[in-house]
Amino acid sequence: MEKKIVSVGYGDVKPIKIGDRLPLVYVGGPCAIESKDHAFKMAEMIGDICRRVGIEYIYKSCYDKDCRSSPTSFHGCGIDDGLQILSDIRKEFGVPVVSDFSDPAWAAATGEVCDLVQVPAYLCRQTSILKAAAKTGKPILLKKGQFMSPWNMKNSVRKLEAADCHQIILADRGTFFGYNMLVNDMTCFPIMAYTGYPVCFDASHSIQLPTSMGNISGGQREFIPHLVRSAVANGINVLFMETHDNPLKALSDANTVLDIKYLENILSQAKRVHEVRLELLEKYGEDNVHPQK
């Protein structure tokens, strides 16, 4: 199995290399773009923290949250305004940006601006979405559906590859455990990494309790640091964690987004765990337990 390196960043934004034995990369920001001022404020705060921690980051925020539970929930600022704000953030902060898209018709515009294009978990096996994502020519952050086994993600990977996309990051955001509950199966990382592509842990959505509060989702963010340490030690290449300066007022995923006051602590631990893992790999070599012997 050939281990692939994914490069995120184009134009004036310096590419970030993601893959085996490379530094851990952070993807984060508010779940949805709330306003230009807020997006700029968040990008500045996250950038400052990441510089202090010494970790490279990709700014994440979505322009249209099409999977909200309620028709009255905030849907997003829309594709035109949202992509303009993301484009402005790239220029102002020199940081790569990522947003998802939920309609094949939105893919081209998303790919024109974003350095990394995200395929939402609920849509991870939709052929039209995957074809449209591949056609952007940008690296793809492919989230594992909560209903999908990690090994079946290979089908989605093969769909992207068939459309000539070979820059893929596979992300786990938890797996349904009965109704309104998710669990993280840590074996999903080595299983998905066997595709050769880098793997990502989405900490904020993993602690989500989907639609547990009637018409919105709940979440147990107190478990974020625990799961982050586990996932990083398990060999992820990318840590995805949404963050907000005022979670109670967040317009999307208010029950799961991490208060930014905790971000530096968690990122510092994640970076150190990742470094220790690389040191252990250097000292003891790759895991080599045979499945049958």
Added chain:
Amino acid sequence: MLVKEVMLPFGKFPVIGRTVILKEALEEMNKHSLGIVCVVDEEQTLLGIFTDGDIRRQLLSIQKPFSAFFIDDALDHSTKTPLTAQISDKVHDVIKTMGERKIWDLPVLNESRKLVGLLHLHPVVEALFNEKL
């Protein structure tokens, strides 16, 4: 009698590409009613073989769910350096080796080491029987 005279030609036995999953490999074997599938690259170079015997052994040892097993690339479970025959080999010599190794099917390679056929015991027995008559 030479191997090339009795082998099954390309197209008459199961052959798959390197990224074909195990479930599709089994379907290909069923389609041809043969207990072997050959895995090749784009230039028809033989990368490995997967047989009924491999399936038996894997079923008794692999502990993961069937759904995970089925989606593995067949190549991952294949014998990467199988015994092969050359088109110009004498059938009598090859049959002796197959008997010793308890093999029913043998991939056949040409001078450029490309897969060109499969030596399957039934047509061989029939040819040898006709030869005796």
